[in-house]
Amino acid sequence: MPRLTDAEKSVLDGREGPLKRVALQFIVDYAEVMGAERLCDVTKAHLFAGAHHYIDACTSDDIDEVISEMLLCSTEKVSLDCFACYAQADVGPTDPVRWQQLGVSPERHDRNRVILEKYTKAGLYPAATCTPYLSGFLPRMGEHYVSTESHAVTLMNSLWGACANADGIEAAFCSAVCGKTPLWGNHIMSNRGGTHHFRVEFTPQNVMEWDLLGYVIGSRTPTHSTPVLSGDLGTPGMVELKSCFASMATTGGAELCHIIGVTPEAPDFDRAFRGRKAVAEEVITPRDLGEAAVLFAGDGEVVDYVSLGCPHYSIDQVRDAASLLEGRKVHGDSRLLVWTSPAVRELSDRAGYSRTIELSGARLVTSSCPLVSETWPRDASTLVFDSLKQAHYIRPETKATVLFGSMAQCIDAAVAGRWERRSTR
Amino acid sequence: MRKIVIKGRGVWGGVAEGPAMVSRDTIQGWSGLDDETGVVIEKGHPFEGMSIKGAVLVLSGGKGSNGWSSHFHTARLKGLAPAAFVFPKMDSRTGVAVVVTKVPAVTDLEEDPFETIRTGDWVRVDGDRGILEVTREG
Numbered sequence: 396m397p398r399l400t401d402a403e404k405s406v407l408d409g410r411e412g413p414l415k416r417v418a419l420q421f422i423v424d425y426a427e428v429m430g431a432e433r434l435c436d437v438t439k440a441h442l443f444a445g446a447h448h449y450i451d452a453c454t455s456d457d458i459d460e461v462i463s464e465m466l467l468c469s470t471e472k473v474s475l476d477c478f479a480c481y482a483q484a485d486v487g488p489t490d491p492v493r494w495q496q497l498g499v500s501p502e503r504h505d506r507n508r509v510i511l512e513k514y515t516k517a518g519l520y521p522a523a524t525c526t527p528y529l530s531g532f533l534p535r536m537g538e539h540y541v542s543t544e545s546h547a548v549t550l551m552n553s554l555w556g557a558c559a560n561a562d563g564i565e566a567a568f569c570s571a572v573c574g575k576t577p578l579w580g581n582h583i584m585s586n587r588g589g590t591h592h593f594r595v596e597f598t599p600q601n602v603m604e605w606d607l608l609g610y611v612i613g614s615r616t617p618t619h620s621t622p623v624l625s626g627d628l629g630t631p632g633m634v635e636l637k638s639c640f641a642s643m644a645t646t647g648g649a650e651l652c653h654i655i656g657v658t659p660e661a662p663d664f665d666r667a668f669r670g671r672k673a674v675a676e677e678v679i680t681p682r683d684l685g686e687a688a689v690l691f692a693g694d695g696e697v698v699d700y701v702s703l704g705c706p707h708y709s710i711d712q713v714r715d716a717a718s719l720l721e722g723r724k725v726h727g728d729s730r731l732l733v734w735t736s737p738a739v740r741e742l743s744d745r746a747g748y749s750r751t752i753e754l755s756g757a758r759l760v761t762s763s764c765p766l767v768s769e770t771w772p773r774d775a776s777t778l779v780f781d782s783l784k785q786a787h788y789i790r791p792e793t794k795a796t797v798l799f800g801s802m803a804q805c806i807d808a809a810v811a812g813r814w815e816r817r818s819t820r
Numbered sequence: 821m822r823k824i825v826i827k828g829r830g831v832w833g834g835v836a837e838g839p840a841m842v843s844r845d846t847i848q849g850w851s852g853l854d855d856e857t858g859v860v861i862e863k864g865h866p867f868e869g870m871s872i873k874g875a876v877l878v879l880s881g882g883k884g885s886n887g888w889s890s891h892f893h894t895a896r897l898k899g900l901a902p903a904a905f906v907f908p909k910m911d912s913r914t915g916v917a918v919v920v921t922k923v924p925a926v927t928d929l930e931e932d933p934f935e936t937i938r939t940g941d942w943v944r945v946d947g948d949r950g951i952l953e954v955t956r957e958g
Contacts, residue, residue, distance in 0.1 A: 421919060428831045428915045428925075443887070449855065452894040468893065468920050545886045561882065563889030563916030580912055618846055618881030619911055648846075648883035648911065766851075788851040788885075791861045 418572035431577035440571030441542035445487030446507035479574030523762035524736030545644035588669030589623030609639035613647030691799035704734030705782035717748035725756035726812030828929035830950035838903035850885035858900030882913025904945035
């Protein structure tokens with residue numbers, strides 16, 4: 396049992412109402428399972444807020460009962476009417492504005508609207524993106540936060556030394572409601588040393604290669620380990636790194652990844668490993684990337700569906716997509732979707748990119764993705780993504796061929812209605 | 821029949837038993853477990869096509885989506901939950917999964933379970949005392 400402060404004991408006794416009591420009880424149970432000695436204060440929460448398909452496992456018509464069971468893991472019905480910290484929405488099951496373009500049912504849209512209104516009234520910011528760090532969610536080094544998006548945890552832990560564990564959806568909601576999480580794992584700075592060394596023997600040249608690199612590292616990183624990347628990795632920006640961390644957190648469980656000379660806890664080898672020796676060392680070559688790419692490589696397929704923007708596109712990626720689409724038309728038998736956050740969509744509207752994209756027949760949609768909305772076409776023969784995260788997760792769920800390529804390659808495929816084979820390097 | 825006893829730390833109380841499903845590579849939650857059937861759908865995984873219902877899951881940890889726990893939560897609500905969990909070491913995804921699944925769980929084992937337990941062995945998990953009893957035919 397973790398040691399609790401008087402204030403925490405008072406919440407558990409119900410003096411701040413049933414909502415906080417239920418949430419803190421979950422966090423205390425979680426802390427006990429982990430063997431944590433005490434709790435710490437959470438200041439920011441990024442939450443899977445909305446009528447996602449998985450909450451249908453609770454069949455009640457009563458929204459409060461559904462939220463209590465699915466998000467707070469409580470059979471006691473409570474009303475989620477306030478958060479204890481800054482809370483921002485992760486992606487939802489649809490675009491609340493363009494839901495019809497996605498083929499989402501009016502029932503799902505309505506249920507999502509009702510749930511989001513409830514959370515928004517409770518204080519949640521409806522930022523609706525898997526890239527919270529591009530929409531104002533910026534925990535500083537050492538700050539304790541929670542997030543339901545796997546790559547957001549890896550990215551914010553790694554890139555600026557903020558502190559979170561992957562946890563799970565229920566723990567994230569409970570933390571947001573009671574403002575606490577177990578002081579365990581990545582919340583303790585001395586635990587954050589690297590364990591596995593990956594010597595990268597090439598400089599990734601583009602976003603696609605960073606995505607592939609993350610995919611390979613994730614699949615070779617055993618559970619409970621923290622990878623450290625070294626080598627001449629160039630000067631990756633946010634766009635490259637978000638793709639790399641998204642695929643790394645797909646094939647593996649890494650919640651933190653040090654990149655020597657790039658991330659702040661890894662100015663050099665010794666500090667990246669906190670003075671300890673690496674448990675294992677591996678060399679990553681262009682050949683490893685090629686072997687990953689071949690899993691999602693095609694040649695001449697007729698393309699029905701192309702999706703760009705996982706993680707959600709930044710404004711510069713939306714601009715690049717618009718410039719690649721200018722004056723072109725998406726093939727009549729293909730669909731092209733570009734996913735971003737509501738904030739970036741607003742910028743894109745003002746800059747004129749949205750108009751260029753939509754004149755081509757593509758759709759610029761927000762607040763969700765093919766996976767979370769479950770809207771990829773079930774009758775398609777070929778699905779194309781510029782993201783290994785989408786490609787990897789969707790492949791077991793479909794009979795269609797699933798392909799991965801760069802933004803330009805995907806756009807060319809949508810315009811031609813056909814996939815052109817091209818080498819990755 | 822051989823019986824092996826392994827000691828560890830009980831993290832969720834109760835006693836349950838069932839056939840072991842043992843994976844050092846663990847399983848994906850999202851797009852790894854079919855929520856309607858409890859069947860593992862992860863491509864190329866040794867468990868592909870097997871159901872977790874009533875099994876003692878011996879896994880190295882969590883991986884993939886932060887929604888790992890919610891797939892076990894759903895499994896419990898649909899009557900497809902595993903009988904018990906065995907983790908050599910806890911991580912945050914498995915910790916939350918234990919709390920939402922509410923089945924006996926043991927961790928911090930004195931022996932490497934991947935060396936001693938095989939898929940198909942019968943395992944009794946005592947989450948109150950932190951003890952595993954592994955029975956193997958033959």
